[in-house]
Amino acid sequence: MENIYTDIMGEVGEFSPVRNYFNRIREILSKEGNSKYHEEYLPIITRANAEKTKKIFLSVITRTQGKRPEALRETLLCLSGQTDMDFEVLIIGHKLASEGSSLVDDIIEEQETELKNRIRFLELDYGNRTTPLNYGFANAYGDYIAILDDDDLVFDNWVEEFHKAAGIWPGTVLHAYIFGQKWMTVETDKSTLGLRAVAKPNTDYCKDFILKNQLYMNVCPPVGLAFPANTFKKLGIIFDEDLDTTEDWDFFMRTVFVSGITDIKTATGIYRLWTNAESSATLHTQKEWAQNREVILQKFEKCPVALNEKWISECTHPGKFCNEQQSISADTRKNIIHPKLYYDDGKGFTEKNSISGENMDQYPYFSTEFQIPTDAKKLRFDVNEAGMVILKHISITITDIKGKGHIITMNEFRHNGHRFEDTIVYLEPDPQLVIDISSLCDPISIAFVGEVTTNISDNMIQYCNSRLKKSFFRKIISSRRKG
Amino acid sequence: MQKNSVQIQSVIFQNEKESLYKAIKAIDNAVRVNREADGLLGDLRLYYGDASPEPVFMEKDIKYIKEELCRNISFEYKFFGFNSGSAKGHNILAETCNTDYIMIMNPDVILSAHFWGEIFKPFALDKTGMVEARQTPLEHQKEYDIKTGETDWATTACALIRTSIFKDLKGFDSDTFFLYCDDLDFSWRLRLEGFSIIYQPLAPVFHAKRLSHNASWQPTSAERYYSMEAAVLMAYKWSNPSRVKELLEVFKKGGELERKVVEEFMKRKNSGKLPEPIDKNHKIARFYGDFYSKNRYIL
Numbered sequence: 001m002e003n004i005y006t007d008i009m010g011e012v013g014e015f016s017p018v019r020n021y022f023n024r025i026r027e028i029l030s031k032e033g034n035s036k037y038h039e040e041y042l043p044i045i046t047r048a049n050a051e052k053t054k055k056i057f058l059s060v061i062t063r064t065q066g067k068r069p070e071a072l073r074e075t076l077l078c079l080s081g082q083t084d085m086d087f088e089v090l091i092i093g094h095k096l097a098s099e100g101s102s103l104v105d106d107i108i109e110e111q112e113t114e115l116k117n118r119i120r121f122l123e124l125d126y127g128n129r130t131t132p133l134n135y136g137f138a139n140a141y142g143d144y145i146a147i148l149d150d151d152d153l154v155f156d157n158w159v160e161e162f163h164k165a166a167g168i169w170p171g172t173v174l175h176a177y178i179f180g181q182k183w184m185t186v187e188t189d190k191s192t193l194g195l196r197a198v199a200k201p202n203t204d205y206c207k208d209f210i211l212k213n214q215l216y217m218n219v220c221p222p223v224g225l226a227f228p229a230n231t232f233k234k235l236g237i238i239f240d241e242d243l244d245t246t247e248d249w250d251f252f253m254r255t256v257f258v259s260g261i262t263d264i265k266t267a268t269g270i271y272r273l274w275t276n277a278e279s280s281a282t283l284h285t286q287k288e289w290a291q292n293r294e295v296i297l298q299k300f301e302k303c304p305v306a307l308n309e310k311w312i313s314e315c316t317h318p319g320k321f322c323n324e325q326q327s328i329s330a331d332t333r334k335n336i337i338h339p340k341l342y343y344d345d346g347k348g349f350t351e352k353n354s355i356s357g358e359n360m361d362q363y364p365y366f367s368t369e370f371q372i373p374t375d376a377k378k379l380r381f382d383v384n385e386a387g388m389v390i391l392k393h394i395s396i397t398i399t400d401i402k403g404k405g406h407i408i409t410m411n412e413f414r415h416n417g418h419r420f421e422d423t424i425v426y427l428e429p430d431p432q433l434v435i436d437i438s439s440l441c442d443p444i445s446i447a448f449v450g451e452v453t454t455n456i457s458d459n460m461i462q463y464c465n466s467r468l469k470k471s472f473f474r475k476i477i478s479s480r481r482k483g
Numbered sequence: 484m485q486k487n488s489v490q491i492q493s494v495i496f497q498n499e500k501e502s503l504y505k506a507i508k509a510i511d512n513a514v515r516v517n518r519e520a521d522g523l524l525g526d527l528r529l530y531y532g533d534a535s536p537e538p539v540f541m542e543k544d545i546k547y548i549k550e551e552l553c554r555n556i557s558f559e560y561k562f563f564g565f566n567s568g569s570a571k572g573h574n575i576l577a578e579t580c581n582t583d584y585i586m587i588m589n590p591d592v593i594l595s596a597h598f599w600g601e602i603f604k605p606f607a608l609d610k611t612g613m614v615e616a617r618q619t620p621l622e623h624q625k626e627y628d629i630k631t632g633e634t635d636w637a638t639t640a641c642a643l644i645r646t647s648i649f650k651d652l653k654g655f656d657s658d659t660f661f662l663y664c665d666d667l668d669f670s671w672r673l674r675l676e677g678f679s680i681i682y683q684p685l686a687p688v689f690h691a692k693r694l695s696h697n698a699s700w701q702p703t704s705a706e707r708y709y710s711m712e713a714a715v716l717m718a719y720k721w722s723n724p725s726r727v728k729e730l731l732e733v734f735k736k737g738g739e740l741e742r743k744v745v746e747e748f749m750k751r752k753n754s755g756k757l758p759e760p761i762d763k764n765h766k767i768a769r770f771y772g773d774f775y776s777k778n779r780y781i782l
Binding site: 070073074077078080081083110111112113114153154155156157177179186187188192194195196197198199200201202203206265266267269270 | 508509511516593595596597617619621622624630632683684685687688689691692693694695697698781782
C-alpha cells in the first residue's frame with residue numbers, strides 16, 4: 001500500500017479522487033481513525049486466530065435474547081438440513097437472564113451431534129443490539145461470516161450456494177436472493193407460542209444488488225449475505241455500535257465499497273416479517289429509523305468507493321437496471337413514501353421552509369395533509385427524495401378558511417417528471433409537484449392522496465428518454481437560432 | 484406413564500444415502516431427547532421400503548446404519564424389487580406393523596429435536612386420528628384452526644396415525660393412487676369415520692423443498708402427470724362428477740401429459756378399474772378450485 005501511495009500520489013493533485021480514496025483507506029486502517037476496532041476487537045480477533053484449529057468456510061452468527069426459543073430451534077433445524085456442512089455456528093446470547101442462558105444451553109444440548117459439535121455459545125451482557133454482531137464477527141473462525149438471526153429460515157442450499165459463489169468470486173460480499181414472508185405467533189399451547197405463516201413468500205428481495213438503489217434504501221436482508229472475514233478482521237470495517245437500527249445496511253455498504261459484491265440468483269432463505277410479535281420494526285419509532293438513516297447516508301458520503309464497470313453501467317444505463325432489478329423492502333417501504341412539503345414565501349423553495357409529513361395510509365397508497373403557512377405563495381410536494389417512482393391517481397385538495405375544498409387537477413400543477421397517460425413518472429431524484437396558490441383566498445390546508453409504484457416499464461423509460469432527447473434538441477435548435 | 488411405540492416408515496426411491504443418513508440421525512437424536520425428558524415415546528422402529536430399480540443400500544450400509552446411526556431405535560430395510568409408488572409401498576411396510584402408532588414420513592425429512600414431546604399431545608383426545616407435523620422452511624399453505632389445530636387433511640410428508648385406525652381403513656388406496664392424493668384420500672376417509680386431524684405447529688420438521696426465484700414450484704414432468712391423474716381420480720372417487728368433467732375437458736385440449744391423463748382415466752373406466760364413488764352426500768369432501776381445503780395463501 002505504501003509503495004503505491006508513494007508512486008502514484010506524487011502524480012495526482014490534491015483534489016484527486018484517487019488521493020481521496022487512498023487517504024480514506026488509510027484512515028480506516030489507522031488506530032486514530034478506528035479506535036474501537038483496534039482497542040476492543042483486534043485483541044479478540046488475535047485470540048480467535050490463535051485458537052482456530054482447522055479451516056472453516058462459513059461462520060454463522062446467531063444473536064438471541066432467549067425470547068423466541070421456538071424460532072431459535074427452527075433456525076438450528078434449518079442448519080441441520082444443510083447440504084454443505086462446512087460451517088460453524090456462534091450463538092451470541094445477548095443480555096440473557098440466567099433462565100435465558102439455561103434455555104439456550106438446553107436448546108443446544110438437544111441438537112444432533114453433527115450440528116451440536118459446530119456450535120459455540122458465547123454470552124455478552126453489554127452493548128446494544130449491534131454489539132453482538134461485532135463480538136461474533138471478531139470471534140469467528142470462518143473465511144466468510146453470515147448473520148442468521150434467531151427467526152430467519154434458510155433452505156438446504158444456503159451454505160452450498162455461498163460456498164460455490166465464494167469459489168468463483170473470492171473476497172467479495174456474497175448476496176443471495178431471499179423471500180420475504182409474513183408470519184405470526186399463535187398460542188396453541190398454554191406454555192408455548194407456535195409459529196404460523198400468514199402469506200405466501202414474496203419476491204421483494206429476489207433482485208440483484210443495484211448500487212445506486214442501495215445507497216438510498218436497503219433491500220438486502222442480512223440472511224442473504226455472507227461477508228469475507230478479512231474486511232472485518234484485517235481492514236477493521238466493523239459494525240457501528242452507535243446505530244441501533246439499520247446497522248446491517250451501514251456495515252453491508254461499507255464492506256461492499258471495498259470488497260465488491262457477487263449476486264447469487266437463487267433464493268436460499270426466508271426473511272420472516274412478524275405481524276404480531278416484537279421486532280426491530282416495532283421496537284423503534286419512525287423518527288429513530290429516519291435519524292439513523294440520515295447518519296448512515298452522511299457516512300456513505302465519506303466512504304472510499306471504487307466504482308466497478310457494473311456500477312458505472314447502472315449510472316449510464318439506468319433503464320437497463322431499474323426495471324427488473326429494483327425491489328421494495330417491506331421494512332423500508334416507508335422510505336418510498338416520505339412526504340415533505342416546501343413552501344415558497346417569495347424567496348424560492350428552501351429546506352428551512354419545509355414540513356415533513358406522515359403517511360396516514362400504507363404503501364403503496366399515500367395520504368398526507370399539511371397546514372399551509374400564511375405567507376406561502378407556492379407549494380411544492382415531494383413524495384420522497386430518491387425519485388424512481390410513478391405517482392398515480394393523484395388527488396390534491398386545498399381547503400380554505402371557510403372549509404371549502406378546491407380540487408387541483410393535473411393541469412393545474414407543474415412537476416419535474418414525465419406525464420405518461422394519467423401518471424407521472426420520475427426517473428430522477430427530488431420528484432416534485434408544484435402548486436401556485438397565490439390566487440386562492442385564505443387556503444389553510446392541503447391534502448395529497450394517491451398511489452406510488454416503483455414498477456417502471458421499458459415503455460415508460462423509452463418514452464421519457466425520447467422526450468428528453470426532443471427537449472434537448474429543441475434547446476440546441478433554439479440556442480442556435482438565438483446565436 | 485404409558486409409553487407409545489411407533490413405526491416410522493418411508494418409501495425410498497433412488498435417494499442419496501447421505502441425505503438418508505442425516506434423516507436417520509435426526510430421528511435417533513429426537514428419540515434420545517425424548518427419553519432423557521422421560522417422554523411418551525416407547526420403542527421406535529424405522530422401516531425403509533425401497534422402490535428403486537436397484538437397491539439404495541448394500542449390506543455394509545445397513546450394518547453401518549444399525550451400528551453407527553441407530554443408538555436409540557431399531558432399523559429395518561426392505562427392497563421391493565419394483566416401483567411400488569408411495570401408497571402401495573406404505574401399505575406393504577404397514578403389513579407387519581404392531582406398534583401403537585405408525586408415522587408416514589418422506590425419507591429426507593429431518594425431525595426437530597423436541598418433535599416427540601409435541602407430536603403426541605393432540606392424541607390426548609380420543610377422537611384424534613392423525614397429527615401432522617409443520618414443514619419448514621416452506622410451510623404448507625392449508626388452513627388450520629389456530630385454537631384446536633384441526634385441519635381438513637394431512638400431508639404425509641410427516642404425519643403420525645393411530646395404527647389401529649390405519650389398519651381399519653386398510654391403509655392407503657393404492658389401487659387408485661400411485662403417488663399423489665393418497666394422503667388426502669386417506670385423510671378424508673379417516674374423517675368420514677368420525678376422527679379428526681390435527682396440525683401441530685409446535686412439531687416442525689425440515690423438508691428440503693425449494694422455490695424458483697419468482698416463488699413458484701418447479702415440478703418435474705412425472706410430478707405434474709401424477710398430480711393431474713390424482714386430481715381426476717379424487718374428484719371421481721369423492722363424488723364430484725362436474726369436476727371430473729371439467730378436468731377432462733381441460734386436459735383433452737392440453738399437452739401430451741394432460742392427454743395421457745385422459746387416456747389413463749378412460750382406460751380405467753372402460754376396464755372397470757375406477758374406484759367406487761363415496762361420500763355422495765358430501766359430508767367430508769370439499770373442492771376449492773384446484774385445492775382440497777381453504778388456504779392461508781396460494782403457492
